[in-house]
Amino acid sequence: METKSIMIVGVGGQGSLLASRLIGNVLLSQGFDVKVSEVHGMSQRGGSVVTYVKYGDRVNSPVIEKGEADIIISFEQLEAARWLPFLKKGGHLVTSTQQIDPMPVITGAAVYPENIIEKLKAQGVDVVAADALTLAEEAGNPKASNVVLMGVVSTKMGFDEEVWIKALEECVPPKFIELNKKAFALGRNAG
Amino acid sequence: MKKLMLGNEAVARGLYESGCRVTSSYPGTPSTEITEFAAKYDEIYAEWAPNEKVAMEAAIGACIGGARAFCAMKHVGLNVAADPLYTVAYTGVNAGLVIAVADDPGMHSSQNEQDSRHHAIASKVLMLEPSDSSECKEFTKKAYELSEQFDTPVIIRLSTRVSHSQSAVELCDRIDNGVKPYEKNAPKYVTLPANARALHVKVEERTRKLVEYGETSELNKIIDNGSKTGVITSGISFQYAMEALGDTVNYLKLGIVNPMPEKLIRDFASKCDKVYVIEELDDIIETHCKKLGLEVVGKEIFGFVGELSQAIVSEKILGKKNEVQTFSESVPVRPPVMCAGCPHRGLFYCLKKLGVMVSGDIGCYTLGATAPLSAMDTTICMGASISGLHGFNKARGAEAEKNSVAVIGDSTFLHSGVTGLINIAYNATNSTVIILDNSITGMTGHQQNPASGMNLKGDPALAINLEELCKACGIKSVRVADPYNMAETEKIIREELAKEEPSVIISRRPCALLKYVKHKPSLKVDEAKCVGCKQCLKIGCPAISIHNGKCVIDHTQCVGCGICKEMCKFDAITD
Numbered sequence: 065m066e067t068k069s070i071m072i073v074g075v076g077g078q079g080s081l082l083a084s085r086l087i088g089n090v091l092l093s094q095g096f097d098v099k100v101s102e103v104h105g106m107s108q109r110g111g112s113v114v115t116y117v118k119y120g121d122r123v124n125s126p127v128i129e130k131g132e133a134d135i136i137i138s139f140e141q142l143e144a145a146r147w148l149p150f151l152k153k154g155g156h157l158v159t160s161t162q163q164i165d166p167m168p169v170i171t172g173a174a175v176y177p178e179n180i181i182e183k184l185k186a187q188g189v190d191v192v193a194a195d196a197l198t199l200a201e202e203a204g205n206p207k208a209s210n211v212v213l214m215g216v217v218s219t220k221m222g223f224d225e226e227v228w229i230k231a232l233e234e235c236v237p238p239k240f241i242e243l244n245k246k247a248f249a250l251g252r253n254a255g
Numbered sequence: 256m257k258k259l260m261l262g263n264e265a266v267a268r269g270l271y272e273s274g275c276r277v278t279s280s281y282p283g284t285p286s287t288e289i290t291e292f293a294a295k296y297d298e299i300y301a302e303w304a305p306n307e308k309v310a311m312e313a314a315i316g317a318c319i320g321g322a323r324a325f326c327a328m329k330h331v332g333l334n335v336a337a338d339p340l341y342t343v344a345y346t347g348v349n350a351g352l353v354i355a356v357a358d359d360p361g362m363h364s365s366q367n368e369q370d371s372r373h374h375a376i377a378s379k380v381l382m383l384e385p386s387d388s389s390e391c392k393e394f395t396k397k398a399y400e401l402s403e404q405f406d407t408p409v410i411i412r413l414s415t416r417v418s419h420s421q422s423a424v425e426l427c428d429r430i431d432n433g434v435k436p437y438e439k440n441a442p443k444y445v446t447l448p449a450n451a452r453a454l455h456v457k458v459e460e461r462t463r464k465l466v467e468y469g470e471t472s473e474l475n476k477i478i479d480n481g482s483k484t485g486v487i488t489s490g491i492s493f494q495y496a497m498e499a500l501g502d503t504v505n506y507l508k509l510g511i512v513n514p515m516p517e518k519l520i521r522d523f524a525s526k527c528d529k530v531y532v533i534e535e536l537d538d539i540i541e542t543h544c545k546k547l548g549l550e551v552v553g554k555e556i557f558g559f560v561g562e563l564s565q566a567i568v569s570e571k572i573l574g575k576k577n578e579v580q581t582f583s584e585s586v587p588v589r590p591p592v593m594c595a596g597c598p599h600r601g602l603f604y605c606l607k608k609l610g611v612m613v614s615g616d617i618g619c620y621t622l623g624a625t626a627p628l629s630a631m632d633t634t635i636c637m638g639a640s641i642s643g644l645h646g647f648n649k650a651r652g653a654e655a656e657k658n659s660v661a662v663i664g665d666s667t668f669l670h671s672g673v674t675g676l677i678n679i680a681y682n683a684t685n686s687t688v689i690i691l692d693n694s695i696t697g698m699t700g701h702q703q704n705p706a707s708g709m710n711l712k713g714d715p716a717l718a719i720n721l722e723e724l725c726k727a728c729g730i731k732s733v734r735v736a737d738p739y740n741m742a743e744t745e746k747i748i749r750e751e752l753a754k755e756e757p758s759v760i761i762s763r764r765p766c767a768l769l770k771y772v773k774h775k776p777s778l779k780v781d782e783a784k785c786v787g788c789k790q791c792l793k794i795g796c797p798a799i800s801i802h803n804g805k806c807v808i809d810h811t812q813c814v815g816c817g818i819c820k821e822m823c824k825f826d827a828i829t830d
Contacts, residue, residue: 076591088259088421098259099387100421103363104284104700109619110797111591124498126387126420126491129566131577142589145582153578164809165800166589170792171627172801174587183583197811206811 065096067120069128070217073147074139075164076113079210082235083137084115086214089231090223091119101126112143112166137217139196139210140164141180148189157189158217158255160196160209192216192255199250208247211236215251225252260424262417265388266327266355267292268424269395273351274431275299275325277317279310281670282699283329284364285418286357290327291702294711298429303702303711306637306670307332311339311354315408318352319444321435323399327355330371331636335671337374340408344378345454346444347406347461350435351399357413360535361562364698366617366634368560370536375410375513379458381465382410382513383474384490388422394510397474405461405468412512414535416491416562466514474510475519481505485527487520487540487551492533492563499568504531515543524549531572535563593622595798596767596774596814598693601738602662604794604818605745606630611752612659614647616640616667619697619766623662627795631662638663638671641688645675648684656685657752663688666696666704669719673728679757680729687751688730688759690721691738693766701769725759732758739764741821767814775815776830780806784827791819791828 070087072080081102088100096119103113116128130149138144138159151157159181168174177183181193194216200209211232218228229245236244260268266289270278278301280290294301304310307328317324328336333356343352356374359365375382381401385394391413398409442450469475480502488496489509496506507523509515524530524544532541532553541553556571557563569575593600603623606613607630615621615631616639624631633643640661648656663672668690679686696702703709708718725733732754736744744762751758765772777798787804798812799819806827808819820828 075589077594085259085421092257092259092423098421098423100259101416102261102419102421103415104287104419109591109594109622109698110589112589123422124494125565126416126422126494127564129564129577130579132566142586145584146586146589148582149579151580153580164797166587167592167626167795167797168587168590170795170797170800172789172792173626176587177582177584180582187580187583189580 065120067118067123069133070117070135070137071128071133071147071150072115072117072137073143074113075143076109076111078139079207080113080115080139083210083214084117086231086235087117089234090227091117093227093231094223097121097123099123099126112146114147135217135220137213139213142166142176144184145177145180148184151189155190156220157184157191158213158220159191159193160213161193162197162209194251194254196251199254200247203247203250204243208244211244211247212251215248216255218252219255256426257423258426259421260388261288261419261421262385262388262391262413263288263419264292265391265424266395266411266413267296268426269392270299270325271296272392272427272429273396273399274323274429275399276322276434277314277324278302278326279304279313280327281305281307281310281332282696282702283332283357284699285359285415286327286329286332286355286413287699287702289355290711293325298431301711303704305705307336308338311336314352314354315339315343318348318350319437321350321437323351325353325355327357329365330356330358330369331365331367332356333371333374335637337378340374340380341378342446343408344380345446345451345458348402348408349437351402352408353395353398353402353411354408355411355413357415357418358536359415361415363415366636368536370539371410371412372512372537372539375412376539379462380410380513381405381407381511382412383510384412384512385417385510386490386493386508387417388420388424390510391417392424394474405465407461412490414491462514466516469511469514469516470519472511475516476508476510477523478506478508483528485523485530486533487523487530487544488533489540490535492535495563495565495568496533498565500572509540512539515540517547520544521547521549524551533557533563533568590625591622592625592795592797593619594767595796595812596816598738598762598764598767599623599691600628600794600796601741601818602689602691602744602762603628603630605741605748606660608745609748612647612655614640614644614659614661616661616663616672618664618667620662620664620691627793637667638675641672641675642678644686644688645679645682645684648686653685659687660748660752661686661688663690664697665690665692665694665706665721668721669705673724676725676728676730676759684757685755686757687748689748690759690761692721692761692763695766695769697766701766721761730757730759732756733761734758735761735763737764738762739816739818741818767816777810777813778808778815778817778820778828778830780808781827781829784825786825786827788824790824791822794818794822
């Protein structure tokens with residue numbers, strides 16, 4: 065099988081590490097060769113962060129370059145626009161509708177673009193947008209919006225729901241599992 | 256059993272399986288998790304040392320004492336530990352000694368892009384370079400064997416993409432051969448000139464033997480695809496080359512990057528019409544090939560700056576580029592910022608207001624240099640804030656002393672700020688040093704340190720009293736400020752700057768991300784009172800923005816620290 069590439073993008077602190085580990089475990093359980101590349105350190109402090117997940121018969125490079133991603137999962141609208149160049153023609157973009165102003169917007173040095181999702185669609189990009197933050201709050205904690213998005217993206221990846229739930233149980237501490245299962249289900253419904 | 260592991264976790268697994276017993280490190284991205292994962296094995300004693308030099312010396316002591324020992328650091332950490340490295344290279348080991356050093360091409364979280372292979376060459380130490388997590392574990396195990404076989408410390412060279420990528424690792428059992436006997440052996444371990452002269456001869460002999468070993472070692476691997484084009488590479492660059500070029504070229508993948516083989520490289524090159532050297536950062540392999548009289552293509556097409564990738568290899572060698580779509584409008588940048596509730600924010604706002612020269616240091620607080628606070632003038636290396644301020648004040652005199660401060664975190668202060676403070680007291684400048692004590696090593700992800708009251712294993716430990724330490728260094732004026740109280744903090748800074756003596760201000764408040772720190776509920780904006788003056792935006796809090804002319808607080812980020820409330824002249828921000 066040809067290598068598939070998934071990018072998870074967002075703002076440092078939004079929980080992309082859990083999301084990439086979850087997908088990584090799903091893929092490993094399906095017998096794929098998997099590589100997951102994370103960024104730690106300074107850029108985690110509220111900066112634009114990106115995680116790469118690649119799988120197939122044999123994965124070499126752990127990083128994804130422009131025009132290579134089959135799926136981009138974005139935790140924030142502006143980040144979806146920022147990382148668009150990495151999406152392969154015909155790839156899927158799954159994004160949360162959440163907006164977080166970056167510092168240049170807060171200080172007035174730049175403007176947050178309006179109607180990003182509509183504009184992406186108008187450009188011909190296949191976009192699925194979900195209000196992950198509200199759904200996560202419905203599940204019981206706004207921090208679970210990462211798992212809501214995993215629910216959404218699970219509909220684009222074609223593995224059985226049980227496979228995802230099992231991986232979730234491996235990645236999340238037992239006391240948070242029910243909350244996360246609920247968040248995942250809400251995302252899957254929205255997908 | 257196969258498990259998905261970070262390269263760093265796989266190195267730790269290699270330590271476990273090799274029977275490593277003692278680990279001492281100082282955290283530094285991208286190396287930090289190795290030691291954190293090692294600490295999870297009960298069989299391995301693991302500690303955070305105050306700095307990399309201390310860590311390496313502790314590991315050297317343990318290896319002389321007969322236990323397989325280890326230390327890890329980032330590339331710049333090896334500069335701090337270079338002093339012991341260059342001499343343990345002479346003494347050799349008793350039980351095996353392995354050192355992991357993680358480079359950061361692309362500077363994701365570093366102040367420079369140095370190539371650690373130079374240290375291996377200069378210190379004449381064996382260096383191995385893995386290219387994925389599986390090799391991280393296998394090379395670590397091999398490193399212990401080679402360390403004991405050739406009587407040498409061994410460096411494992413990692414880079415950000417190897418350290419922080421997860422891939423599958425096969426788990427094996429631990430083999431622990433216990434602690435070797437210790438025998439006094441002064442000619443080997445006491446490096447008096449007479450002994451060191453004899454040891455240097457042995458080092459040169461060892462290098463010759465290691466070159467010979469590398470000619471046939473399975474660590475250096477040829478993949479012959481029957482092509483007339485050859486690629487010589489190592490580490491993560493091998494993965495980029497494989498992805499871009501597949502089986503259209505032959506590969507010589509060097510697992511041993513110092514000392515490099517000679518005959519193996521000559522033979523490989525002799526079967527090719529054209530040979531590329533693909534390596535990140537400096538031209539170490541390329542220079543070696545050219546020294547052997549081989550014609551190779553490397554830095555002239557790849558350059559010395561930043562990370563490589565499959566796209567770069569593909570573009571430079573095949574002339575291919577991917578089709579790319581871009582968003583129709585310009586996308587504002589999103590640089591890293593201090594977190595909502597960060598205790599450093601109030602302090603840096605005071606410094607900005609005072610307009611002083613700020614001699615900075617390495618840590619989360621380096622973000623004080625970014626807009627809108629922009630309150631930092633210099634950042635060189637760990638500890639340089641204090642020693643640099645002393646020099647700045649010696650150069651510029653009394654007026655500068657009243658208008659300049661050093662800022663340094665608690666962990667960085669204990670790493671290498673203390674000696675600078677002693678210099679200020681001893682060689683007398685009326686410098687003002689601010690220790691940003693957030694009770695943790697923050698930037699690398701919350702590691703304990705000698706002032707935090709806990710050790711790496713999570714047990715209670717002695718907590719160095721920073722006030723007493725500064726006084727013992729000869730500083731008489733030592734005061735504590737709460738950076739959440741900006742008015743009081745500003746007053747203390749003004750008073751200390753005015754004094755005709757050196758002083759230390761400890762700006763003390765735990766990191767807002769620490770689990771034990773209780774957050775207050777999110778603050779709210781009284782829209783009727785908010786006039787949209789944007790005064791609250793001057794502190795650069797990511798939780799505050801302006802929408803439709805009114806200030807808005809993001810309740811998912813706000814931890815109720817109250818700094819913005821202090822900024823608002825209209826009492827529009829409330830609990």
